[in-house]
Structure formats: structure tokens, C-alpha cells
Amino acid sequence: MAATSWSRAVKPRKWALSGSKTAVACLFIVATLFPLVWMGLSGFKAKNEVTRTPFRFLPEVWLWENYLQVLQDPAFVRAMAFTLLASTLFALGSLVVNSMAAYVFARLEFPFKRAIWAVVISTMFIPSMTILLTSFLVVNELRMVNTIWVLVLPGMASASQIFFIRQFYLGIPTAIEEAALIDGAGPFRVFAHVFVPMSKGIFVVSGMTMFLAMWNSYVWPVLTITESDLTVIQQFLALFRGARSTEYGLLMAGSTLALIPVLIIFFAFQRQIVQGARLSGFK
């Protein structure tokens, strides 16, 4: 008797508690996504509707004009294609460069290994601003300014990515490669035929991180790309805002379109990216 009244008293409270937790969780989701959803919807709104005073979340009439106009702008399409190319080259190149280095530091022995490792790791702690200006001087002297290489080459070798991939390689038991070594395979073949096939997950995370870093970069292109044919997408958006500052619908449509490749990548690999973010961030 006492037991039943106790459980009866507790149950509604428990229900209310889990209900409020779900409500808070939903609030989190709505607040986080609001700016993005609002951006996408604003792209469908007429010129003056984005900032009309009685606030309306949904467009009064769904207009495709903004999106079509942006898509028909050759400068926009060129910027998207160029940034896609640069980001892809950057990500693929970084995977080759950084995974080889990671393997060397994880498995091979050579003179001055610890000293070189220390130097590589120390580059992670250099704030970008201390080398931003002189990096510009360097690429200027190498005649890389206003070419795709100024985007692709600097930053391709990345200490944090080497560190991240090396952590994964250190976790692979040596027993796995011993069979290959006994069969007479050299370390490079072990890397190419044993390590690389096992690195799919880690390559996805590292490659996507680098791809997104390039896709989203703005300051470096502003310094090094001045030719309008080679404008990257973030530059395009910032310039667009400067040139047509009041056409919010158009601006939001362009921003939405520039975000779509990122979102596609994010949703395709979200589990790995979210997991990898946690791993690379802490532990």
C-alpha cells in the first residue's frame, strides 16, 4: 500500500522531468539551427521582405528568383568551382603528406627522430598571425601569388593532422604488420598495403577537416588572391555584400548556396566528423 502510493507520487514527477529535458533539448536544437534556417528562408524572400517590420519567419510568397539569379552569375559559379578544386587538391595532398609523416613517426627509427618530432609539434603552437604577414612575403617571393598553389601548398603539411593520424597508427598493434615484414615487405609496402587500407575512417576525418578549412578560409585568400578570376567563394560573398549591401535576399541566397557543399559533406560523414572532433580536440 505504502509502496504503491510512493510510486504513484513519483511517476508524474519523473514524467515531468523527462518531458522538460526533452523540451530543453529541443530548445537547444531550435536555437542552434535558427540562424541557418532563417538564412535559407530569407533567400526565398522578396527584396524588402527580409527586414520587413512585422517579423515573419516564412516568406510570404516563395520566390526562386534570388537563388536563380545567384546561380546564373558566372562569377559565383566560377568561385564555387575554383574553391572546390582548391579544397579538393588541398585535402588530398594533405592526406598523402601527413599520413606518410605520421607513419614514419609512429613506426620507423631514424637519427634525430625525437628532435624532429619536437620541432614538428612545436609548429602547432605558433599563432597564425605571427607568421601570416611573413608567409605572404614568402609566397610572394616564390611567385605563387594569384595562382591556385598559393592556396593549396602552404598549410598542406599540418602538425595537428600528423599528430592526429599518428595517434591512430600508434594504436594499431604491431602484430598486424609483422606478418608482412616477415614476408619480406619493406616499411613502405607495409605503409601502402597495411596501414593505408586501415586508415579509411581517419582519412575521412582528416580529409574533411582540411577540405572545410580551405573551403571556409577567407583571410589568406584576401591577402594572396587579387585576380577576380581566382576569387574564392568566401571572398566572393564578402565582396558581394560590399557591392550590393541592401539586397539581403540575394546575399542570403548566395550564402546558402555556398554552404550547401559543406552541409552535404557534413551529413555524409557526420558520425565520423563528430567523433573525430571529439578525439582530435581532447584525449
Next chain:
Amino acid sequence: MYTRQRQRPRARAGVNRRQGTLACLMLLPAVTGLSVFVLWPLARSIYLSFYQWNFYTDNVFVGWKNFADVLGDPKFAASVIRGLLFTAMVVPLQLLIAFAFASVARSVGPRMAGALKMTIYIPTVVSTVIASLIFVVIYQFSGGVANWLVGLAGAEPQAWLGDAAWALRAMTVPTIWIGLGLTSLIMLAGMLDVPESYYDSARLDGAGWIRQQIYITLPLMKNVFLYLLITGFTVTIQQFEIPLVMTSGGPADSTLLPNLLIFRHFRYDDNVGFSVAAAILLFAVIGSISALVFRLLRSEKATDA
């Protein structure tokens, strides 16, 4: 037996030498990249900070003059203070929201937790340019979403980005929004490491949610907080893309964060030495404050134990 022992070291040395060559070859691209695009510019920065230099004339050695100029520049000092203020607004709030997020994600069902984790991470992949543009429109004086929300609360509309008193505060929102994903996921990972049984026994003893957090979660997650505090600080004080896109440092320099000041100097000032010296000094400020925070929190922990 005898021969085997004699042969082994020689064979090993051969393997090692071969391995050494291969290691060099495989390291070459990464080491070259880091040398040319990180170490060499760093060396140049340190070198140039002692020179009066621009694109058109020869270097003139000026000793510590650039550093003295930077330290004597009231604008630089003001921007550093502004940066610290900005950090003080952003980081605690970000940690608080991340903590709330992690607490919620920990206690809801696995499907809801998955949705939460995915959602909170989405702003992280949005570029600072796009985030800035969205918030520029949100902060419009007439018809902006921010003023609509403020109006619902019955307050006066503000010219958020046009008003020197509000612009920097307004910028904390996109900054927090973009940085929240990583902070929250790390916070959640730390929280999940705290054994559930601790909370169970606390509950049996009649401790409520708040006391559980104060006596169990916070002490056990000290290292996570320390890590997030320092990384949050170093990332936020270096932020300059958001003010660059949203206001270019205005109005009346109210959003001129230290890195933006340096960036501006580099683009519009002849003497590169000044910008480089300022960047190095800022690095020193960041490094010493991080070290100090680390020390303080660590020593506190030491006295606990």
C-alpha cells in the same frame, strides 16, 4: 650460434640505414612544407621585428624600436584590453552553454542525444564569413530579427553594429555560436567519463542536481574545464575575421580586436616591422596568460590533493 650473433648486428645496421633513408624520403614533403611555410616565415618575423622595413626600401636595423613603438601605441594597448574584454564575455558564457548542453545530452535518450550532438556541431562547419553575414542581417536596425526579439521583451530597438556601445557585445553571439560545437562535444566527452555510480550514490544520500554538479561533476571535470578555458581563450582573443567582415573594426574602433589591428597595419602601414613586432608581443601576452591560468588552476588542484 656464433655466426648468427655476428651477423645480426650487421644486418640490423643495414636495415636501420635503409629505414633511415626511407624515413627521410617519406618525411620530406611534410618537413619541407612546415619549413618553408611555417618555420621560415617565423624566422623572418623574428628577424623583421628588429628592422624598419617596407616593400620599397632596404632594411634598417632599429633594435627594439618596433617593440617600443607597439607598447607605446595607445591603440595597441586599447585593442589588447578590448580583446581581453571580448574573451571575458565569450569564454565563460560559451563554457556555461556547453555545460548545459552536455548535461542535457547526457540525460536524454540515445536518439535525442545523437540529434543534439549532430546539431550543435553544424555551426562549426559554417565559415566565419557566412556566420558574419547572417548576423549582419539579423542585427539590422529596422526589421532585423534581433530588434524583433528585443521588442518582444519590451525593450528599445538598438543599432547593434552601428553603436559603439553595442557592437562588440553583439559580436559575442556569432563567436559563441561558431565555437560552441567543439566545446560542447569535448565537455560531453568529459562528462561521460564521470562514472554514473557516483551520481547514484549521491542521489541515495539525497543530493539534488545542483549539489551533484558542484561536488561530483565540477571537481572531476577540472582538467576538461582547464583545457577548454585555455583553448577558448587563445582562440577567442585571436578572433578577427568576424569583426573584419561585420564592421571592419568600427564603429569608432569599438570592435578593433588586437589581430585586426595588426592585420590592418600590415595592409595599410609601410613598416612591416611594426605589425610583426605587434604579432610577436600578442603571442607573448597570450602565452603568458595561458601559462598563468594553467598554473593557477593546477596549483589549486595540487592543494586539493
